[in-house]
Amino acid sequence: xxxxxxxxxxxxxxxxxxxxxxxxxxxxxxxxxxxxxxxxxxxxxxxxxxxxxxxxxxxxxxxxxxxxxxxxxxxxxxxxxxxxxxxxxxxxxxxxxxxxxxxxxxxxxxxxxxxxxxxxxxxxxxxxxxxxxxxxxxxxxxxxxxxxxxxxxxxxxxxxxxxxxxxxxxxxxxxxxxxxxxxxxxxxxxxxxxxxxxxxxxxxxxxxxxxxxxxxxxxxxxxxxxxxxxxxxxxxxxxxxxxxxxxxxxxxxxxxxxxxxxxxxxxxxxxxxx
Numbered sequence: 621x622x623x624x625x626x627x628x629x630x631x632x633x634x635x636x637x638x639x640x641x642x643x644x645x646x647x648x649x650x651x652x653x654x655x656x657x658x659x660x661x662x663x664x665x666x667x668x669x670x671x672x673x674x675x676x677x678x679x680x681x682x683x684x685x686x687x688x689x690x691x692x693x694x695x696x697x698x699x700x701x702x703x704x705x706x707x708x709x710x711x712x713x714x715x716x717x718x719x720x721x722x723x724x725x726x727x728x729x730x731x732x733x734x735x736x737x738x739x740x741x742x743x744x745x746x747x748x749x750x751x752x753x754x755x756x757x758x759x760x761x762x763x764x765x766x767x768x769x770x771x772x773x774x775x776x777x778x779x780x781x782x783x784x785x786x787x788x789x790x791x792x793x794x795x796x797x798x799x800x801x802x803x804x805x806x807x808x809x810x811x812x813x814x815x816x817x818x819x820x821x822x823x824x825x826x827x828x829x830x831x832x833x834x835x836x837x838x839x840x841x842x843x844x845x846x847x848x849x850x851x852x853x854x855x856x857x858x859x860x861x862x863x864x865x866x867x868x869x870x871x872x873x874x875x876x877x878x879x880x881x882x883x884x885x886x887x888x889x890x891x892x893x894x
Contacts, residue, residue, distance in 0.1 A: 692746020
């Protein structure tokens, strides 16, 4: 259970993350704002309150027992990099180098970046990677969990459903998938592009534990993740979110999937994040 102090802290961290997302994409004039903003609370609560991680890398005594994270929707790297910087994986000043020549902070996560477990960006593959890692941890009797953040649009790809089947078959209760259900993808509404509903029942049919939450509610996110850790089944947390959350003219607007703001748009957006 999160305390009032925890929630106050998380609100401040999320505000910083949202401002970082806007700063990074505006400075680079390239990047994905909408999905980064919709998954801000998810990523902030997960990394700051639920995961075991090792900023010191292989030099840490806790390195082997760290929880693993895979950003399957690799295009929302701005929120990923922001939380990693908050946790000390690299200096916050490095966020200014996002998507610039020679940077460690590429448009999609790469193994050059401290804290990144696998390179991602080709959608539909992250859950399969997570299955492989979860299986290896089971073989090694390693108690670590594997978390993967998925976009709902990429659930339209068949590889995802093969991974759902594999995880259930291998009883991977150390695997927790979080789905950013903002209902928008680059081509528009997910239900018009290729319908996913009733998504909860579909995943349950693959013998997964499914928890549906408000993906912007700190307490619900935290409770869902902690309950998922106790499940005997792999768990999918279906997090209902708003694409572009926090900036009025970006909210529920598919046009902000992968678009950088101009100067006026940037200043207006930043002014709303106070």
